[in-house]
Amino acid sequence: MNGMQKGFQHKNISNLTKYFYQNANQLIEETYLQPYNGRIKAHLRDGQLEREHHGALHASRVSLYVKVLHRLICAQLPDYAKHALNTLTEEWHLTEKEIINLASFAGLAHDSGRKADGIDYWDKESGENCTAFLIKKGISPKIAKIVGAAAAYKDHPNDYANVLKKQGISAKSIPAYQYLRKLIYLADCYDIMRVRSEFQLEYVFRAFRDINEYQAKKHNPAFIEFAQQVHALISAHQDMRQRCDIVMPGGEKIVTKEISTSYSLSEKIRFEHADNVLLSAMQSMKTMPYFALYLSNELNVKPSKMHEKPEQSWFSLTNIAVITGCIVAVSALYFSASLGLSLGFGLAAYLGISLTAKLFAWYAQSSTRAQQPVKPAVLPNHDDKLRLTKAPQVIYSLNRCKHMHDNTQPICAPLKSRMSRYSR
Structure with a gap:
């Protein structure tokens, strides 16, 4: 064991993995179900959504995307993923599942420190929330800081590298640690299509250009397909704030929408006020064969109880x-x-x-x-269609979605071009 491994002792990493969804729900209740103003909310599931655009449903999807993207990258770029995992498992003395669960927690916490919607000025606070929560759960403080920093600096690889150096990580190992940051960056990047008019795939592809194994013509189609599946999922969650097109670097639009309205505040409340938000989101994703394939080892978990209308008491x-x-x-x-x-x-x-x-x-x-959130609608199978509005002949499918209004803001743009109401 070399010097940089001395701080990697864990007390309860097995419990963090064994009770992953319960621990995640605790983090959600302590952060995303609370108001931005810092007031402690006594009744968390009262039918009032506190964080409309950067709340528990968005964070849960990002957390689950981390797991899906990891398996997708393992399939598409096996040498890169294997090298990163071998380095982390050797230095952290953790299993692959435990490492990816930590990255998934960082994805879950990435917006937890926000004080408002719009531009995110609180990345650092979100990372600190992640670190504190993991330490509380028995994770090595050193690893907790590294994982929290991956959330805080998900958009800034150089800043993350500096954090790693301060933690004693060797220059040789830093690319492997950057894999954690890439997973969180990509997961958050994909889900931004819920609040933008265009999803620029350029910001996905650029994350792979420092990987020797990556070949655009060979590997891009898999990540384009992932974007289409994410688009379908967000639309089925009725969380697509406005019309959104998936755009190739050359300007070609992969998906063009013609019908509007795929946003419903009440549908968001159905998910966010479930007994376990992350578990509810995962259960909805597994109804789509694409995500079910990548989340196959996540399926054997106890179903999440939803808040149904209570039985009528005689003394009601x-x-x-x-x-x-x-x-x-x-x-x-x-x-x-x-x-x-x-x-x-x-x-x-x-x-x-x-x-x-x-x-x-x-x-x-x-x-x-x-005040009683109801059970979320079950999402469609891969080839099914789901009616999302009351208007006749308005049908949702995987290739045709409904949206609100146009907005020409590009996705995942640099900070100064993200001066809009919404941000990741």
């Missing part, structure tokens, strides 16, 4: 309102008779008070229902 607010209304109405009839008032007056009082009670009961029932 609705029933109490009706009973109270009946008592008041009967009392009105009794007193009208006692006072010698006409039967018509008593009947009018009865009807008026009964109607008021029913309106109150309806309001109470509606309020209760509004």
Whole structure:
């Protein structure tokens, strides 16, 4: 064991992997389900979405993309992936699954430090959240810092290299560590199509150009297909904020949309207020054969319980309102008779008070229902079609999606060209 390996001792790495989805859900509840303003929310699943564009659903997809992209890169660039994993497993004394789970956690945490939507000024805070959470779970502080930095500097390879040097990582090993950062960068980059009008594949391909094994003509088609599958997934989640085209470096549009509306706030709430958001997102991805293939070893997990409408109790607010209304109405009839008032007056009082009670009961029932997120819709199989709107003849398919309005902002552009309402 060389000097740089001395800090790589772990207490509970097996538990982090064994209870991956439970640990991930804890991180989500501590960050993404909380308001941006720092206020601690007592009732996390109250039907109110706190982070519309950089919330738990986006973070969960990015976390799962990390796992899918790892397996895709292993298939497309096996020598590169093997070298990176061999270096990390040897120096960290962890299995491949444990290493990729750590990268997946970093992907999950990559927006956790945000204080607002728009341009991300809080990459460092997000990385620190990741580091602190992993240390709390028994991960070596040194590895936790390296993994957290991969999230913080996902868009900045040189800055990440400097962090690695400060942690005592040799120049020879740095390319292997950069693999973790690339996975997080690519995963986040792909999911940005949810808020942009164009997804520029150039920003995907450039991540591979420092890899000797990479050949554009040979390997690009696999990553184009991944983009199409991500597009279909985001659309099926109804999280596609606006019209988005997948664009090749030469300007050719791979996917062109003709129909609008593939965004629904209520559908996002269905996912984000599941008992376990990451598990719910994974279960939806596995309904698509493409993702099911790459997530095959993620499928044998306990299903996530969704928040359904609660069973009606006899002492529910609705029933109490009706009973109270009946008592008041009967009392009105009794007193009208006692006072010698006409039967018509008593009947009018009865009807008026009964109607008021029913309106109150309806309001109470509606309020209760509004705070109960419902089970997310199951996504389509690869060749199925899913109706996303109430309008007749408006159908979603893998090659044709619905979007809102055009916006010419490019995807994954450098910082100064990302001065828009949305950012990754």
